[in-house]
Amino acid sequence: MRLELGKIKITDVQFGDTTKVENGTLYVNEQEIVNLILEDEHIKSVKVELAKPGEETRITPVKDVIEPRVKVEGPGGIFPGVINKVTTVGTGRTHVLSGAAVVTCGKIVGFQEGIIDMSGPGAEYTPFSKTYNVCLVIEPVEGLKQHEYEAAARMAGLKAAAFIGKAGLNVQPDEVEVYETKPLLESIQEYPNLPKIGYVYMLQTQGLLHDTYVYGVDAKKIVPTILYPTEVMDGAILSGNCVSACDKNTTYHHQNNPIIHDLYARHGKDLNFVGVIITNENVYLADKERSSNWTAKLCRFLGLDGAIISQEGFGNPDTDLIMNCRKIENEGVKTVIVTDEYAGRDGASQSLADADPKADAVVTGGNANEIIVLPPMKRIIGMLDYTDKIAGGFDGSLRPDGSIEAEIQVITGATNELGFNKMSATTF
Amino acid sequence: MKKIIITNNPLVYENYKDKMEIMYSATYTYLEVLSNARNKIHEGHRLLTHPLSGSVKPNETPYKSVAVTIEKGSLDMESLMIIEESIETAKKFIFGKKTPRWTEKILEDFRLIDFYLIKGAIESMDQFHG
Numbered sequence: 001m002r003l004e005l006g007k008i009k010i011t012d013v014q015f016g017d018t019t020k021v022e023n024g025t026l027y028v029n030e031q032e033i034v035n036l037i038l039e040d041e042h043i044k045s046v047k048v049e050l051a052k053p054g055e056e057t058r059i060t061p062v063k064d065v066i067e068p069r070v071k072v073e074g075p076g077g078i079f080p081g082v083i084n085k086v087t088t089v090g091t092g093r094t095h096v097l098s099g100a101a102v103v104t105c106g107k108i109v110g111f112q113e114g115i116i117d118m119s120g121p122g123a124e125y126t127p128f129s130k131t132y133n134v135c136l137v138i139e140p141v142e143g144l145k146q147h148e149y150e151a152a153a154r155m156a157g158l159k160a161a162a163f164i165g166k167a168g169l170n171v172q173p174d175e176v177e178v179y180e181t182k183p184l185l186e187s188i189q190e191y192p193n194l195p196k197i198g199y200v201y202m203l204q205t206q207g208l209l210h211d212t213y214v215y216g217v218d219a220k221k222i223v224p225t226i227l228y229p230t231e232v233m234d235g236a237i238l239s240g241n242c243v244s245a246c247d248k249n250t251t252y253h254h255q256n257n258p259i260i261h262d263l264y265a266r267h268g269k270d271l272n273f274v275g276v277i278i279t280n281e282n283v284y285l286a287d288k289e290r291s292s293n294w295t296a297k298l299c300r301f302l303g304l305d306g307a308i309i310s311q312e313g314f315g316n317p318d319t320d321l322i323m324n325c326r327k328i329e330n331e332g333v334k335t336v337i338v339t340d341e342y343a344g345r346d347g348a349s350q351s352l353a354d355a356d357p358k359a360d361a362v363v364t365g366g367n368a369n370e371i372i373v374l375p376p377m378k379r380i381i382g383m384l385d386y387t388d389k390i391a392g393g394f395d396g397s398l399r400p401d402g403s404i405e406a407e408i409q410v411i412t413g414a415t416n417e418l419g420f421n422k423m424s425a426t427t428f
Numbered sequence: 429m430k431k432i433i434i435t436n437n438p439l440v441y442e443n444y445k446d447k448m449e450i451m452y453s454a455t456y457t458y459l460e461v462l463s464n465a466r467n468k469i470h471e472g473h474r475l476l477t478h479p480l481s482g483s484v485k486p487n488e489t490p491y492k493s494v495a496v497t498i499e500k501g502s503l504d505m506e507s508l509m510i511i512e513e514s515i516e517t518a519k520k521f522i523f524g525k526k527t528p529r530w531t532e533k534i535l536e537d538f539r540l541i542d543f544y545l546i547k548g549a550i551e552s553m554d555q556f557h558g
Contacts, residue, residue, distance in 0.1 A: 055502065110534030111488065111543070128521040146540060206482050208544035243541075244483035283481040284512075315480030315517065318511060319522070344524055353480055353517040354510075369524070409485075 001090045002180040006072065006173030010099035014131035021167045026100050028134055028164065036159055037136065042144055042152040047137040048222040049381045051103070055118045060384065062412045063104040063150075064157045064239050065128050065250040068165035072235065073398045077378055079235040081216025082155075083162045089234035090227075092129050093277050095168040101131040101205040102164060105159035105382035106138040108149050109209065114245035114412040115374070115404075122374040125393040125414040127421065128252075135381045136160060147208055154240050157251070173264050174296050179264050181228050186304060187274050192270040195305040199229070199259055200324055204248060204312040205280040211240035212249075214278060220287075224294040225277040226302075231277065243379045244313050246368045246414040248283075248314030252414065258420050259308055259338065274302055277322035279315040279324070288320050297328035310338040311417045314368075318353040340365035340415035345407070363418050366423040368409040376402030429553045431476055433546065434464045435493035439539040440546055449498060451464035458527070459518055462494040466511045475507035476553065479514035481545040484538070487527045491542040495549060516526035 009024055016027030017380040030048045031156045039217055044324075051057045071077045074092015077084030102114065116128045122130035138156055140149045154305040182190065203212040205220035212219045227236060239255040277298050279291045299307050307328055318339070323334050337359055341351035349369050384398070397406045408414040413421060432449045436456035444450055452463060462479055469475060476495040480486070496507075523534060530538070 013552070055537040103527060109483075109537035110531065113535060146537065147544075157527060204483065204547055208541055210482055248483070282552065283477050283545050284525075285476060285550075285554040287552055288478070313483040314485065316478035317483075317513075318480075319478055342520070344520055349520045350516065353513050 001228040001230050001381060003090055003176065003233060004093040005049070005165050005179065005233060005402045007098040007175050007177065008073065008168050008171050008221055009174045010094060010097050010132050010289060013052065013100060015050070019164060019167050020227060021097065021171045026097060026132060026164070026167065030085060030343055032195045033160055033163065036140070036163055037156045040155065042141055042148055043138055043156065044141045044294070045139045046156065049135045049137065051118050051133040051135055052380055053118060053222055056378040057118040057381060059103055059105060059116040059133065059135055059381045060114060061105060061107055061112035061382060062155050062245065063108065063242055064107055064114055065252040065412065066102045066157050066161035067252045068100055068102060068168070069235065069255065070095050070165040070169050072169060076234065078165060079158050079160055079238060082238060083158050084238045086215055087235060087346060088229035093165040094234055095171065095173060097165060097168050100130055100132050100164070100246040101128060102161040103128065103133045103135045104138060104153050104156055106149065106153050108153060108242055109146055112242060113410060116412050117374060117377065121372060122411055123419070125408055125411045126361045127413055134160070134164065134244050144360060150240065150242060158238065167265040176281055179230050179233070180274065181230065181275060184274055187272060191272040193267045195268065196274050196389045197263060197271045198274055198302055198304045198307045199224060199263060199276045200299070200307050200328070201278045202309065202311050202317065202324070203237065203274050203278060203280050204317065205281050206316070210313070213238045213240055219280050220282050222280060224246045224277055224291055224298055226276055226298065227276045229264065229273070229276050232257055232260060242411070247313060247365065247417050249312050249416070250413065253416060253418055253420050255413070256420070257418055259310055281313065283316065292320060292323035292327050295324050298330050299328045299333045300331040306334040308336050308338065314342060315353055320357045322354040324357060324403055325359045326356045328372050335413060336361040336363060338363045338417055338419055340417050341367045342369055343367045345369050363419060365419060366414065367419060368407060368415045370408045372406065372408050374404040374406070410417060429430050429493045429557050430498040431553065432468065432473065432498055433493055433495050434468070436461050437491040437493050437542045439543045442554045443543065456484055458490055458492045458499055459515070459522060462511065462515050462518060465494045465496060466515065466519050468496045469504065469507045469511055471491060472503060473497050474504045477546065477549045479511055480517060481534055482541060484541060485521055487521040487525050489538040493542055493546040495546065499513055508518065
């Protein structure tokens with residue numbers, strides 16, 4: 001599978017009469033977006049607001065972040081099985097409004113989480129302070145159940161992103177990146193002397209507000225399977241996840257998975273990146289056993305020399321992570337795990353809820369319990385009254401002056417377990 | 429699969445009390461639900477669901493539901509390891525910062541989330557055994 005990713009650099013966002021891209025500026029017709037979202041009878045109202053890097057703006061509670069993309073050549077469309085037909089995607093050409101994002105907000109549950117600050121100390125912890133954001137503040141109709149509200153907000157974000165993405169259809173990209181993965185036997189033939197590396201991509205799948213979708217299928221119902229990495233770039237994996245703001249993968253994270261990008265960067269040089277194995281993180285322990293047995297089986301079947309395993313979420317996924325690591329290592333395949341830590345506010349506690357001596361190569365996204373003070377912002381997109389009741393927030397975390405003292409787990413993407421952030425550690 | 433649900437969530441109790449064995453008290457704390465599960469494991473029951481189900485933090489939600497087997501055998505070391513690690517993790521959160529005193533509306537949301545987490549697992553367990 002060969003995919004050309006045409007990146008159209010977005011350097012500003014403004015409201016306009018038509019939705020279009022001109023000289024790097026994304027113009028958005030507010031009414032068109034509102035009409036599109038209000039097609040869903042579950043949604044009472046939607047407010048479209050724009051947020052730019054450097055502004056004194058706080059967006060909260062964030063549900064999902066989505067990058068606008070459009071399929072220009074090749075089969076299928078963006079978000080297959082949901083917005084477009086279930087056609088297998090990942091080939092041809094896709095245009096990306098790089099630097100733009102659709103951000104959905106709404107208090108789906110009372111403890112809804114997720115903060116994006118567009119400036120100040122909090123901005124350093126989220127990649128979405130650097131993007132030009134089209135924010136949708138979504139209000140449900142009276143009496144709507146939480147799961148229906150989540151589904152409506154999820155669809156609203158995807159519809160808006162697909163609609164805005166179309167503005168890039170006939171725009172000349174600033175750069176074109178090419179990604180290619182060949183069928184396994186051809187790939188091994190092409191680079192017979194390079195180590196064969198796979199990526200085990202764990203998806204959060206525990207139930208209400210903890211779900212991920214693959215080609216429109218609820219991933220807790222899948223058994224581990226193989227994807228070409230470029231399928232993910234065309235929106236094959238979508239977030240339906242509203243909890244654990246710091247280490248959930250938004251749809252944007254899936255579209256731009258940095259592990260996939262970095263493995264491609266070294267593909268054909270010092271390693272042979274042969275493919276992606278997706279797997280889930282279920283509540284029932286027998287499901288965890290089955291899925292980790294299968295990831296190990298598939299790693300061996302593909303003849304991998306090494307695998308990178310990334311986790312999503314907190315707590316029970318630590319067990320899936322360690323099961324995957326141990327069983328894949330037992331098949332003679334070396335592993336590196338990517339996770340984050342809940343090591344207490346002083347960083348002194350054990351970081352994960354599970355461990356194994358075989359997990360001896362670990363990349364961490366940071367300690368989610370670390371404390372931060374977020375100064376007041378001039379403008380709030382969404383609703384602030386809920387921020388003192390979100391994960392890592394605590395009674396009194398919202399101070400009278402509008403500042404917030406909380407753990408960094410309140411910030412969207414702060415300790416992302418794909419490594420989509422900038423935190424690192426230095427030893428002296 | 430025959431199971432015992434240990435819970436402090438009234439929504440779980442109401443939905444399953446007539447269908448399966450339930451060890452329920454509205455006054456159990458989050459940690460007490462886990463320690464009751466640990467006691468069951470020491471008696472020889474096996475853990476069926478992960479005690480840290482969901483990414484909602486142990487000092488965030490007061491509700492917890494865990495399933496163990498009705499059958500008893502010799503001590504299952506894997507279940508014991510998972511419950512011990514889970515209790516340690518939960519303590520780290522709860523002793524670090526207490527669970528806030530939530531409004532009834534928010535408590536209702538937490539009950540619902542916990543209910544869906546255990547419901548999904550029960551459906552997975554029972555699809556071939558009612």
